[in-house]
Ligand SMILES: NC(=O)C1=CN([C@@H]2O[C@H](COP(=O)(O)OP(=O)(O)OC[C@H]3O[C@@H](n4cnc5c(N)ncnc54)[C@H](O)[C@@H]3O)[C@@H](O)[C@H]2O)C=CC1
């Protein structure tokens with residue numbers, strides 16, 4: 001079977017993660033089109049992948065079987081206008097936070113729209129992307145989307161588009177929450193007398209080990225936490241301090257704030 005022509009509108013971080021995965025999986029370079037107006041980013045795409053990105057949309061987009069929307073939500077309307085004459089035939093795949101599928105339908109004239117919410121571990125093939133398909137999307141289209149995202153990690157389909165705002169808040173933004181936690185652990189280690197490198201090594205190995213254990217164990221995170229926590233011991237002291245500070249509630253408020261912002265982006269930049 002011939003490989004589909006995939007066009008990326010925006011060639012930044014997320015697009016690059018997906019392009020890298022596609023090329024590694026054997027997708028032909030000449031079957032990729034990228035529109036990227038920022039010259040330094042075009043230079044980076046050339047250096048990283050040997051890709052010659054377009055500075056602006058042109059009629060070559062009409063050859064695309066799938067169009068990947070990877071600009072910031074704020075720039076979607078501006079980016080879509082020059083593409084619209086060429087792209088109605090293609091399956092649309094958007095990774096933009098918040099922008100609703102209805103907005104994509106209106107802006108492109110295409111009926112087949114899938115929204116994806118990936119995360120940055122996609123860069124090392126360990127991401128997870130939430131996916132939502134409009135009813136017009138066929139089973140074959142869904143398989144194609146899964147194939148395109150497979151090199152970046154796992155996928156999870158949701159039935160309701162509104163759930164993508166929650167996916168955005170949980171796993172889309174989620175890596176930043178863990179980096180924040182690691183930063184705080186490292187700062188505490190340094191304050192208590194370790195070197196920055198020692199604190200970094202301990203915090204990162206602990207984070208990676210805990211995540212791997214939680215994934216591989218049949219037990220819940222709550223049970224695994226209890227296993228670490230001896231009554232009257234050190235972990236108990238730390239968790240009691242976190243509880244007194246309302247850390248769990250603060251995390252829940254933070255995730256809800258991200259979900260709320262995803263909904264606002266949909267309202268602000270919807271057609
Ligand atoms: N970074 C992240 O963790 C995640 C980002 N996303 C979504 O992915 C999208 C892209 O995010 P990033 O890749 O992080 O941003 P980015 O800023 O790295 O990439 C966006 C690219 O679009 C280009 N661009 C600007 N105007 C354009 C136009 N008119 N036509 C074509 N390209 C244009 C920019 O020059 C830039 O290179 C956003 O909508 C974001 O919500 C989704 C999941 C995770």
Ligand SMILES: O=C(O)[C@@H]1CCC=N1
Nearest residue numbers: 097119168172173174
């Ligand atoms: O912060 C953002 O808006 C994007 C969406 C998910 C991760 N980054």
